[in-house]
Amino acid sequence: TQSTRPQRLLNAVQKKATRGDPRSVVKAIDDFCRHKEWAMNVGDEKGCILDSVVSEINPATVLELGTYCGYSTVRIARLLPPHAKLITLEFNPDFAAIARQVIAWAGLEEKVQLVEGASGDWIPKMKEQFGITTFDLVFLDHWKDRYLPDTKLMEECGLLRKGSVLLADNVICPGTPDYLEYIRSSPRYESRYFKSHLEYTKVEDGLEKSVFKG
């Protein structure tokens, strides 16, 4: 049977990266996507911005919306302090299966809980299912038309506290215009745009970092 791109990405990780070494997993995926097959990971350039935001916050609780193959999951989890928890939601079971293996190869299973399902279904269940009170950091990288409804849902479910940070990928390409309009005009958020490029290309893209004011 034909392999899928995520399977070929996983093969590259298992061939080129060292078990238990997250940096080598990140590098193997970036090399694969730059030189073999493009894939929609946040990538190395935007990944460095993600790293700096994670390091600045030093979060105890992180929610990632849209796991894909686990690239940003590994980037974030490798920087987390002991006992910190990253919950990552993935809708597609095939992507989830690949991501579990990428996360395991990096040796980060202890810090990561991968949940299969849609953000709209799971956000209202976060508190009861995972004992979460609020998230210190949310990384939005899922369906671009779900960024706004899911942000409103997180507000309504009391999952954001004063100082919670939302970091949104792809606000230029593919683009999330309704989310940007809302978050930049809302008095409840302080937003900043980090100009960058679409992963592995010269196309403009960027990350929007927004701090919830409570």
Ligand SMILES: Nc1ncc2ncn(CCCCCNC(=O)c3cc(-c4ccc(F)cc4)cc(O)c3O)c2n1
């Ligand atoms: N609700 C819910 N809950 C949970 C979920 N888990 C997954 N999903 C569905 C997410 C499906 C993938 C989302 N990501 C992207 O579509 C994406 C695309 C590009 C891109 C593509 C082609 C171009 F030509 C240019 C840019 C680049 C990126 O960096 C992207 O992140 C969920 N949905």
Ligand SMILES: [Mg+2]
């Ligand atoms: Mg993305």
